[in-house]
Amino acid sequence: EPEVTQTPSHQVTQMGQEVILRCVPISNHLYFYWYRQILGQKVEFLVSFYNNEISEKSEIFDDQFSVERPDGSNFTLKIRSTKLEDSAMYFCASRILLAKNIQYFGAGTRLSVL
Amino acid sequence: DQQVKQNSPSLSVQEGRISILNCDYTNSMFDYFLWYKKYPAEGPTFLISISSIKDKNEDGRFTVFLNKSAKHLSLHIVPSQPGDSAVYFCATFLQGNTPLVFGKGTRLSVIA
Numbered sequence A: 001e002p003e004v005t006q007t008p009s010h011q012v013t014q015m016g017q018e019v020i021l022r023c024v025p026i027s028n029h030l031y032f033y034w035y036r037q038i039l040g041q042k043v044e045f046l047v048s049f050y051n052n053e054i055s056e057k058s059e060i061f062d063d064q065f066s067v068e069r070p071d072g073s074n075f076t077l078k079i080r081s082t083k084l085e086d087s088a089m090y091f092c093a094s095r096i097l098l099a100k101n102i103q104y105f106g107a108g109t110r111l112s113v114l
Numbered sequence B: 001d002q003q004v005k006q007n008s009p010s011l012s013v014q015e016g017r018i019s020i021l022n023c024d025y026t027n028s029m030f031d032y033f034l035w036y037k038k039y040p041a042e043g044p045t046f047l048i049s050i051s052s053i054k055d056k057n058e059d060g061r062f063t064v065f066l067n068k069s070a071k072h073l074s075l076h077i078v079p080s081q082p083g084d085s086a087v088y089f090c091a092t093f094l095q096g097n098t099p100l101v102f103g104k105g106t107r108l109s110v111i112a
Helices: none
Strands: A005-007 A010-013 A019-024 A031-037 A043-050 A053-057 A065-068 A075-079 A088-095 A109-113 B010-014 B019-025 B032-038 B045-051 B056-059 B062-067 B072-077 B086-093 B106-111
Touching (some): A005 A088, A019 A031, A019 A088, A019 A109, A043 A065, B010 B019
Parallel strands (some): A010 A109, B010 B106
Antiparallel strands (some): A005 A019, A031 A043, A031 A088, A065 A075, B062 B072, B086 B106
């Protein structure tokens, strides 16, 4: 069964460093999303991406964040200068164009900022 | 800003019995609701959904009930199995392609 793949599963970084989280969405899906879950809190939306551009973003997604689809398969989230409070699970999700808004999630990347 | 509330952080149920997970929402504009299940070290997995034009949707052991006047939905699992032990998230969205809004989740433990 097709699935959303995320790498790495765990990323440890020093505060102020740049990190890139990678995702390979399901191949025929056209909408892509990043969510995050800080420990003990709810899953929160960061950004959605369609047709090679951001379609919506939350207040969390400030200038430190960016997304890119550098080729036909990868979808990346970059955090330019990480802060302690960026430590969280980051989930990538994708969905097919015409179906009801059922999003399929990857296993997540645990980001630890020290 | 709790648009979707799951007021029970945890629930423990005997194997074979019914599990009932509850979810309340505040915005009457939400018109489609989803339940996701999450195991440790995995991402949320879609389980079942319901449109606001229905009050019930059933898929095998899983049934979701929607009470629009009360802004309340529930997920029933019967009979519960140990493999159902996971965190269950209620989620919804406004319309079209808008992002999912999640509740905080309920951890279900099914005891053999």
